[in-house]
Amino acid sequence: MRFYTGDESGLIKAIDIDHNVTLLEAQSQAAKKAKAAAKAKTLEKKGDTTPAGPAELAGVGMRTVSGAVSRSQGIQHMCTSTWATGESVFVVGRKNGEIEAISRDSGQSLVKFAEPGFADTFSIKNNGRLITERHYVGVGAADGRFVACTNMGEVRYQPFASADGEPAAAAATLMKLPMDAFRMRVHPKRPSVFAVGGREQELTVWDAETVKAGAAEGGYAKPSSAPIFKSKNVPNDNLDLHVPVWITDMQFTSDDTANPTIAVSTGYKQIRIYDAKAQPRPVHNWTPSKHPIYHIIVSHTRPELYFADNTGSLSQLDLRTGKVIGGYKGIAGAVKSIALSEDGSKVAAAGLDRYLRVFEAGGMRRPLHQAYIKQRVSHVVWDWEQKDLGLDEIEQKEAEEIWEDMGRLDQDVPPKRRTTKRKAAN
């Protein structure tokens, strides 16, 4: 299985994990190797216990696809896209405001765009807090265009490279949404459709293709057309007080973009499901967590949702009943990104504890694999093109390759077969 991680130092790394090597096996092999190396070291120099080379678990291979260590170029958001030429590309939003498209296979930077407003320093009081910097809250891309949203509500929908040779920024759609946006996510099937939410900012779903907003010359302007969907807060609580709103993450749960259904996590420990066809108020409102929920992912195979909070608790929620199925143990630091395998049977989580961990989704929720990433990971992508082959499938593949490599026999003269005619011995 292959993963790509984007981290806070601006690196994109590819991690290959051999699914046949169990965690226990890998750890015991590594322990033996480390012990042997330590023993060899004591022969030369006593007292120095630092290991000489980087330690790695068996079955785990890691390499840097692109980037150099630099905090200001830290990757805040990452998404995958396919170029017109067919190559797979990562679109990353960096801390210094750059949007960059990087080829997955060669690691080269294909397009780079720098958002001008990131260098400003300011201090705005909002919702009892001070906002002092701009950062991206979401990046999405497809069909040669990207959508990026900052925490000040500035949404940019722009083609990567313009056809006429004019700078791409000239063909951009610029939207100004209320500030203190916390998260923006694009629809997986139609990336021009995106949802935004934040602190005291209700969930709104827009279509960047059809919205009437500012053009490149005018700068960011408030959209004059209505959003596809705008959510409404839950009713006041039992003291008739406004229930605070803090949307931390959202996921589209259906393919419908005209009447989207969205799962939303809040910083007040809630998971809410919105259905645009039914009502603007949430259809379901659950409080499954003890800590603010910061990341969610909806399973594409089962009616389940995985949510992660700020303390490294990853849990699985049944979307039909709203009950927590169980938690995934062993994660020490906040999870920043969750990814699922193609068949939905495995879940991978990576975050601030610098590890990428793979668990079996459901059942015993056992830890299957782990890889040390050395950096604080901000996004993980599970490469579904790398299939996990079982041992018999590998054998079959190898056998097929052998047959194909062999030369064909129909061109050669077939060996003479001995006929049954025999001259009778005279």
Next chain:
Amino acid sequence: MSLVSSDVKNKVKREQLLAKQRLEKGKAQRQRRKELKKEEAANPELREARLRENVPATQENTREFDEAVVAAADEEVAQEEEDDEFAQYFNGQAPKVLITTTPNAGRHTVSFVKELVSVIPNIEYVKRGKKFELQQIIQFCKGREYTDLIVVTEDHKEPTHLTLIHLPEGPTAHFRLTRIKGGKEILGHARATSHHPELILNRFSTRMGHTIGRMFAALFPQVPEFQGRQAATFHNQRDYIFFRRHRYVFKNSKRVDLQEIGPRFTLKLRWLQKGLYDPANGEYEWIYKADLETSRRRVFL
């Protein structure tokens, strides 16, 4: 052994047999050691071989394999550390520390705080009032350009926790404080001077250990005053960080004498948070959870 003690049914006889076997075992052991000494005096290579092979297993050397342990020549970690939250300190910024307590601190806590004030140069103690929340105090410190804020938590009239907040945007570490012994309680203690001490950071091996070690380093001025002959030590062993402060003197070129100044205390990391102090909503880089304790041989720093 010709006779196994479990064959003897009579308890008195059995005990006598065991005592005899124990004596003989001791005798055989002493005899072997005598012979070994003679052999090794003749052939020193044998001694070296024995010392090499015969290493007893301890909790330290049977530590569970941890990929997070930083290798000696790890470029990526070195590059990341050049640019991390402590880069300003390691590029010359002088530390300016503020220390305070939780409200209504009692006698023991304040005396511990005063000892810490004597340890760390360029530190200021401000009595905690009830007017401002910790979040506000952090903003004030940022505005007045402090580099670190230390909060000593008191519970049941004793200091129990230490929270170290590195200021501009830096990480917050929360420790459990135990085994506090003031300088006065140490027999034969020395008196501290105001010289900048030398800093010793021992055995911080993993990436997180590096972060914590650097946090401690950022409290002290970069250049120590060797004239003061004082050293402050943060020694990490199996996730417990022992703090000691000593005064040293060279008797001759081969011998150094140490005298402890105090205070003496032990810290254990409870959580490390990215960003400033925000236990409810902030993101944790590492937080102690019972299900992380998978084996006795596993440590995180």
